[in-house]
Amino acid sequence: MTTATPFPRLLSPLRIGGVTLPNRIVSSGHDTVLAEDGAVTEDLIAYHEARAAGGVGLIVLQVSGVHESARYTTHVLMATDDSCVPGYARLARAVHRHGTKVFGQLFHPGREILESADGTAPVAWAPSAVPSERFHVMPRAMTEQEIHEVVDGYGRAARRLRDAGLDGVEVVASHGYLPAQFLSPHVNVRTDGWGGDPERRLRFLREALRSAREQAGPGFAVGLRVSGDELSHDGLDTTLVLETVARLDGEGLLDYVSVCAGSSSSLSGAQHIAPPMARPAGYTAPLAARVRAVVGVPVMVAGRVNQPQEAEQIIAGGQADACAMTRALICDPELPAKTADGRAEEIRACVGCNQACIGHFQLGHPISCIQHPETGRERRFALLPPVTRRRKVLVVGGGPAGLKAAAVAAGRGHAVELHEAGRRVGGQVLLAERLPGRAEFGGVITNLEGEARRAGVRVLTGSRIDAAALAAASPDAVVLATGALPRRPPLELVDEPVVLDAWAVIRGAEVPRGRVVVADWRGDWIGLGVALLLAGRGRKVTLCVTGFAAGEHLQQYVRAGMLADAVRARIEVVPNVRLYGADPDTVYLQHTLTEEAVLLEDVAAVVLAQGHTPVTDLTPAGLDLPALGLSAERVLTVGDCVSPRTVEEAVLEGLTAAASL
Incomplete structure (x- = not known):
């Protein structure tokens, strides 16, 4: 029937x-x-x-x-x-x-x-x-x-x-x-x-x-x-x-x-x-x-x-x-x-x-x-062959890179455990999905996690891996996908101004009322997205970017839509400036072309979107590989812990790593 x-x-x-x-x-x-x-x-x-x-x-x-x-x-x-x-x-x-x-x-x-x-x-x-x-x-x-x-x-x-x-x-x-x-x-x-x-x-x-x-x-x-x-x-x-x-x-x-x-x-x-x-x-x-x-x-x-x-x-x-x-x-x-x-x-x-x-x-x-x-x-990748020798693979980090590496490795026949220190897998995607107009982006993790679990990956959350835990697990191969954290550049701060990371703002940190300056180094979805988020919360926002335009590194249709929203939200954009310092009511910037000072006054808070710093607590160089019974070829690093970039590079590197195991 x-x-x-x-x-x-x-x-x-x-x-x-x-x-x-x-x-x-x-x-x-x-x-x-x-x-x-x-x-x-x-x-x-x-x-x-x-x-x-x-x-x-x-x-x-x-x-x-x-x-x-x-x-x-x-x-x-x-x-x-x-x-x-x-x-x-x-x-x-x-x-x-x-x-x-x-x-x-x-x-x-x-x-x-x-x-x-x-x-x-x-x-x-x-x-x-x-x-x-x-x-x-x-x-x-x-x-x-x-x-x-x-x-x-x-x-x-x-x-x-x-x-x-x-x-x-x-x-x-x-x-x-x-x-x-x-x-x-x-x-x-x-x-x-x-x-x-x-x-x-x-x-x-x-x-x-x-x-x-x-x-x-x-x-x-x-x-x-x-x-x-x-x-x-x-x-x-x-x-x-x-x-x-x-x-x-x-x-x-x-x-x-x-x-x-x-x-x-x-x-x-x-x-x-x-x-x-x-x-x-x-x-x-x-x-x-x-x-x-x-x-x-x-x-x-x-x-x-x-x-x-x-x-x-x-x-x-x-x-x-x-x-x-x-x-x-x-x-x-x-x-x-x-x-x-x-x-x-x-x-x-x-x-x-x-x-x-x-x-x-x-x-x-x-x-x-x-x-x-x-x-x-x-x-190159459409028909990856099944493995001839089943290995125990341990993946450290449950962001996009780790999930893709785990899914592909398990799909090829390896026994894979993925350890994520947080309560949920997802990495920075869990932040991206909370920005205006980007809720659908969370589907990246829904999809990758589903693929990993269907492939037989054992997913462990709230599980932090250090060198001792790695030794105790005794894996045949390790994929390090430990991600990155917000970068705080050296700044001249006087009398304790309010300075927040973009991640904290996205997670709901209290932002004082008044003018908020978002200092955007990268020119991607973070600075522009946080500016729109704050404008939606009723703040007067000035977005300061090091490039010629906000969202400079976004695909042009995405950028155009977000910039149109920024115009409607009356977000002021100051191009070609780098953040230098701040006091409780003034932000000090430098023009990237002339090196002249640019001052913004009556500022209640500064939000940093200054890129990311790799998390390198576990690195092949820092591990005693012989004691772990691992060769350098069996410890692979992928995603932002190699160099902070985007989901695209993270997932591609996860695929490439798993294809090599």
């Missing part, structure tokens, strides 16, 4: 044109920085095959440029000549052998150019010479001949992807890219046959879709990706988008519509490209519902859909026919299989931190995930 699934709609097939998806979970197009010289690589194939093996119904590949002028980064895929076909074909075969369908994205960025091959500023093409606010690009208006070349490029690229064995293509008109620029009356100010009224502004997108459909031939799915609202000062609004998709669907040009939100052209709009954790789950679904009401083809939706129950609810409610769960699949490639097998509680939930997925892309690094560093490194 078959047990009914709690996700009957999500796991049901979906017909798109001539293609049937095995389920309605989609990995939507996203850059991976795994392409080289515009071509598919073995790393890119391994990345997508891991998600296909995990049971995803449809993979939409990252954008493929349709014309040489579409090279918006140095790591974009290109479909501009027939040499691309073999690489796409290898990728399609790898995905198809798991039953997953695969579409390509046909792309031209228009004025949204990020970089060039040699560092010089490229000439960006656009409908008109209207600049991009976010990238500060002044484009050149396309000639009639160039427009026809690009339109033809959509068709030629579609034919090549069909020749490679893909199942369909998606014309990218979302996020303010070239087709959307032609649609926009703010960006397209042409007065020829490609602009001047709504009908002529629609012409470029209509002809691009027609070109793709005609050159690819029948039976090949052709869809459209569009922002339901670009949420930007010069972007497309929902009314115009609905009119556009209704027209195109009525003309038989669409097999499906993929709906997202936002625009690449502005800082406020760009946040919706990969919305951070402060955005609610599935918040774009109402936009998809409005699109679905005016078209007769299936509608997909993207935007913070992280869990199968969220996707099921969206589909059951008639808001969309399929859900893009892209970052959720970056975090857990096995999400579809776990959903189908009744193991939804084991899903490693994405927390929307953006650090190693979109954050890596924006830094030019291959895609990964802070919780699952195997992502993007599939050829």
Whole structure:
């Protein structure tokens, strides 16, 4: 007897044109920085095959440029000549052998150019010479001949992807890219046959879709990706988008519509490209519902859909026919299989931190995930072999590094004990989750602890390990993950001013009323987060940062959202200053560029966000390894006790250490 699934709609097939998806979970197009010289690589194939093996119904590949002028980064895929076909074909075969369908994205960025091959500023093409606010690009208006070349490029690229064995293509008109620029009356100010009224502004997108459909031939799915609202000062609004998709669907040009939100052209709009954790789950679904009401083809939706129950609810409610769960699949490639097998509680939930997925892309690094560093490194870590000799492994410290090391080591077959001195595992994540808008970050520990316990790790809290306890335990290998503590730099303090660590404030320490200065050395989530926390408690806050801007080291969408909150909270930001000292009502700073004194008066308290100092009570150098029966190779240090950094480095080092045991 078959047990009914709690996700009957999500796991049901979906017909798109001539293609049937095995389920309605989609990995939507996203850059991976795994392409080289515009071509598919073995790393890119391994990345997508891991998600296909995990049971995803449809993979939409990252954008493929349709014309040489579409090279918006140095790591974009290109479909501009027939040499691309073999690489796409290898990728399609790898995905198809798991039953997953695969579409390509046909792309031209228009004025949204990020970089060039040699560092010089490229000439960006656009409908008109209207600049991009976010990238500060002044484009050149396309000639009639160039427009026809690009339109033809959509068709030629579609034919090549069909020749490679893909199942369909998606014309990218979302996020303010070239087709959307032609649609926009703010960006397209042409007065020829490609602009001047709504009908002529629609012409470029209509002809691009027609070109793709005609050159690819029948039976090949052709869809459209569009922002339901670009949420930007010069972007497309929902009314115009609905009119556009209704027209195109009525003309038989669409097999499906993929709906997202936002625009690449502005800082406020760009946040919706990969919305951070402060955005609610599935918040774009109402936009998809409005699109679905005016078209007769299936509608997909993207935007913070992280869990199968969220996707099921969206589909059951008639808001969309399929859900893009892209970052959720970056975090857990096995999400579809776990959903189908009744193991939804084991899903490693994405927390929307953006650090190693979109954050890596924006830094030019291959895609990964802070919780699952195997992502993007599939050829190195995806299939770790079981151990041939079972060892007793002792892990000291229950933060992200220790938990990951323990989970992976136990999963490979070792007998693992994890000792955490505190009452709970979690390390600094237990602090991060208490800051405004970051509660979801605590899921990192929920996920890692669950993985460790399911792998058979014996987790002991309130258990402090010293050299004597280590000797008594007699392990075969030790992983030291003892973390870090708040750093207090030398300061000139006169007459006992109120000086608190950020950790104490987050834990609820009393902060005097009046002006509070947060002295932020790192420029990450701690200083900005504590400033927002204090502002929420009714304090007047001045955030002093050593860099050029608050949150300088945060992923830009996360930073933009937090800075917007800081503006609303009336937090004053003083850039380029270092903390020097304080007295009971004055904070003394130094300008980092001029070395001149900067004084802030009428200050009630100073809060230090000055980085961290490693906890090195136990180090390989300080242990009598021969007496413990251990070699140096069997005592590994990971995470902040090596050098204080972020969860990403801690989890990766935990994985690397466990892989070496």
